[in-house]
Amino acid sequence: xxxxxxxxxxxxxxxxxxxxxxxxxxxxxxxxxxxxxxxxxxxxxxxxxxxxxxxxxxxxxxxxxxxxxxxxxxxxxxxxxxxxxxxxxxxxxxxxxxxxxxxxxxxxxxxxxxxxxxxxxxxxxxxxxxxxxxxxxxxxxxxxxxxxxxxxxxxxxxxxxxxxxxxxxxxxxxxxxxxxxxxxxxxxxxxxxxxxxxxxxxxxxxxxxxxxxxxxxxxxxxxxxxxxxxxxxxxxxxxxxxxxxxxxxxxxxxxxxxxxxxxxxxxxx
Amino acid sequence: xxxxxxxxxxxxxxxxxxxxxxxxxxxxxxxxxxxxxxxxxxxxxxxxxxxxxxxxxxxxxxxxxxxxxxxxxxxxxxxxxxxxxxxxxxxxxxxxxxxxxxxxxxxxxxxxxxxxxxxxxxxxxxxxxxxxxxxxxxxxxxxxxxxxxxxxxxxxxxxxxxxxxxxxxxxxxxxxxxxxxxxxxxxxxxxxxxxxxxxxxxxxxxxxxxxxxxxxxxxxxxxxxxxxxxxxxxxxxxxxxxxxxxxxxxxxxxxxxxxxxxxxxxxxxxxxxxxxxxxxxxxxxxxxxxxxxxxxxxxxxxxxxxxxxxxxxxxxxxxxxxxxxxxxxxxxxxxxxxxxxxxxxxxxxxxxxx
Numbered sequence: 282x283x284x285x286x287x288x289x290x291x292x293x294x295x296x297x298x299x300x301x302x303x304x305x306x307x308x309x310x311x312x313x314x315x316x317x318x319x320x321x322x323x324x325x326x327x328x329x330x331x332x333x334x335x336x337x338x339x340x341x342x343x344x345x346x347x348x349x350x351x352x353x354x355x356x357x358x359x360x361x362x363x364x365x366x367x368x369x370x371x372x373x374x375x376x377x378x379x380x381x382x383x384x385x386x387x388x389x390x391x392x393x394x395x396x397x398x399x400x401x402x403x404x405x406x407x408x409x410x411x412x413x414x415x416x417x418x419x420x421x422x423x424x425x426x427x428x429x430x431x432x433x434x435x436x437x438x439x440x441x442x443x444x445x446x447x448x449x450x451x452x453x454x455x456x457x458x459x460x461x462x463x464x465x466x467x468x469x470x471x472x473x474x475x476x477x478x479x480x481x482x483x484x485x486x487x488x489x490x491x492x493x494x495x496x497x498x499x500x501x502x503x504x505x506x507x508x509x510x511x512x513x514x515x516x517x518x519x520x521x522x523x524x525x526x527x528x529x530x531x532x533x534x535x536x537x538x539x540x541x542x543x544x545x546x547x548x549x550x
Numbered sequence: 551x552x553x554x555x556x557x558x559x560x561x562x563x564x565x566x567x568x569x570x571x572x573x574x575x576x577x578x579x580x581x582x583x584x585x586x587x588x589x590x591x592x593x594x595x596x597x598x599x600x601x602x603x604x605x606x607x608x609x610x611x612x613x614x615x616x617x618x619x620x621x622x623x624x625x626x627x628x629x630x631x632x633x634x635x636x637x638x639x640x641x642x643x644x645x646x647x648x649x650x651x652x653x654x655x656x657x658x659x660x661x662x663x664x665x666x667x668x669x670x671x672x673x674x675x676x677x678x679x680x681x682x683x684x685x686x687x688x689x690x691x692x693x694x695x696x697x698x699x700x701x702x703x704x705x706x707x708x709x710x711x712x713x714x715x716x717x718x719x720x721x722x723x724x725x726x727x728x729x730x731x732x733x734x735x736x737x738x739x740x741x742x743x744x745x746x747x748x749x750x751x752x753x754x755x756x757x758x759x760x761x762x763x764x765x766x767x768x769x770x771x772x773x774x775x776x777x778x779x780x781x782x783x784x785x786x787x788x789x790x791x792x793x794x795x796x797x798x799x800x801x802x803x804x805x806x807x808x809x810x811x812x813x814x815x816x817x818x819x820x821x822x823x824x825x826x827x828x829x830x831x832x833x834x835x836x837x838x839x840x841x842x843x844x845x846x847x848x849x850x851x852x853x854x855x856x857x858x859x860x861x862x863x864x865x866x867x868x869x870x871x872x873x874x875x876x877x878x879x880x881x882x883x884x885x886x887x888x889x890x891x892x893x894x895x896x897x898x899x900x901x902x903x904x
Binding site: 328331332333351352353354355356357360361363366367368369370371372373375376377378379380381383384386388389390391392396397398399400401402404405410413416436 | 560561562563564653782783784785786788789791792793795796798799800801802803841845846847849
């Protein structure tokens with residue numbers, strides 16, 4: 282079991298700091314959600330942790346600094362899924378999920394029997410058996426999201442970084458994927474850090490939320506502490522109502538401004 | 551037990567099956583046999599088979615071929631068929647590799663300046679070191695090879711200093727610029743030496759007319775080296791399919807994979823181009839035909855491209871030298887004549903990929 286600790290992490294693109302001195306601790310087996318408006322630096326921060334972008338500051342995985350680890354070693358510890366993963370046309374689901382085994386396969390080698398067994402197990406767990414030899418582009422949106430998760434799970438890393446894992450899904454599939462991630466977290470002892478736009482889902486599933494704005498952490502804690510109407514107004518420029526539903530957690534409801542008079546004031550010409 | 555084997559089958563990745571190997575080997579042997587049988591002088595199939603069998607260790611049969619016919623078979627037809635096979639297999643495999651590392655279905659082995667560089671090298675050799683001068687080594691293939699390798703090297707150096715160094719799109723753009731520059735230089739040299747026009751033109755269209763065993767031995771080491779190198783990367787080419795960032799996130803260095811694959815493919819392509827000129831379309835249509843039928847895994851595409859590329863070019867050469875016999879059609883014309891319609895089909899399909 283590994284925790285994830287970021288200390289004073291900064292990322293600059295062409296001299297502009299897009300992530301600025303971020304400190305986050307994700308305890309082992311917990312789920313922390315990064316929230317914040319577009320351009321807040323959520324994706325960049327995830328990419329920095331995954332070793333895909335040059336950064337300053339400290340990233341520690343299970344107490345070991347990530348800097349100085351080989352790419353291969355890092356990818357055995359951390360799996361990263363971008364918001365829009367590329368699904369290679371014509372590739373079978375089994376071949377796609379096997380890509381997750383790359384950190385364990387010799388550079389010029391191919392999958393061992395052990396790798397194939399891992400892939401089978403992951404396919405089984407995510408209910409993709411039967412689709413293993415289908416071409417990946419023929420899957421539905423929900424199925425391909427599961428295939429992408431399967432690829433990350435095949436990496437057998439204890440830390441899962443997910444950038445907007447539900448953004449392309451309908452409300453039912455959003456719930457299913459979030460519940461699946463949570464079940465997997467518990468049964469496979471995963472430490473999860475996700476970027477999420479949907480504040481209600483973030484509040485329901487993540488134990489703690491980290492609100493980023495302009496590359497800086499502006500609030501963090503449990504949903505009830507972070508998700509306030511004023512804060513969301515201030516950082517998202519959004520009019521919302523935050524409703525606490527007993528047993529269901531917080532619900533963030535967008536409220537349309539000037540609701541009463543809008544239609545009447547549109548001039549007709 | 552039944553349950554277990556069922557699960558193992560689930561995780562099985564795409565691979566070249568025994569049936570595929572039998573099909574491709576048979577196709578290569580049949581096309582090669584056809585290639586050595588057809589020509590100006592009729593050789594009977596029985597005699598040719600006996601003559602070929604005679605060369606096998608431990609076999610001693612009398613083919614009944616005259617010394618002249620045996621010379622035609624061994625000194626003209628067999629090396630030509632072998633060379634066509636090597637060049638075709640190499641170009642097809644290199645094309646497949648380029649399509650993989652650039653994630654571009656229309657990439658071919660000439661993408662980064664191989665063709666333009668080889669063209670300039672060949673034109674310089676024809677213009678300044680005409681063939682009648684006795685040289686210890688023939689200058690034309692040497693110059694073409696050097697030009698091809700240099701073209702790609704310059705493209706890589708330019709691609710390094712961009713905002714996204716060594717990214718696929720960066721390299722393709724650098725390749726376009728390098729190719730345009732080299733082609734302009736080649737055209738200029740050619741205009742200054744208008745007497746070379748015919749020879750340069752013939753070389754650009756590709757020709758296997760004047761080859762013998764010497765050319766075969768010249769390119770064989772490169773084809774073996776390049777082919778073996780590319781086969782080693784078959785799984786990593788599949789990993790590259792998910793894009794540089796995701797490939798990097800599973801622990802590989804996608805820029806380095808691209809560099810090594812491009813270097814290996816370029817070496818083989820440059821050797822092929824040096825002895826046969828610029829034969830087009832093989833590198834696009836052969837891998838795509840395999841892709842259309844057998845899916846997109848490079849574990850299948852790379853080895854089968856080697857085999858079917860050989861078959862394609864052996865047959866194309868057969869057509870090139872027999873349709874207007876005794877005259878020869880440039881082999882590049884034959885491959886393009888069949889390649890272009892197929893290319894349009896690929897283009898129509900690739901619109902859906904985008």
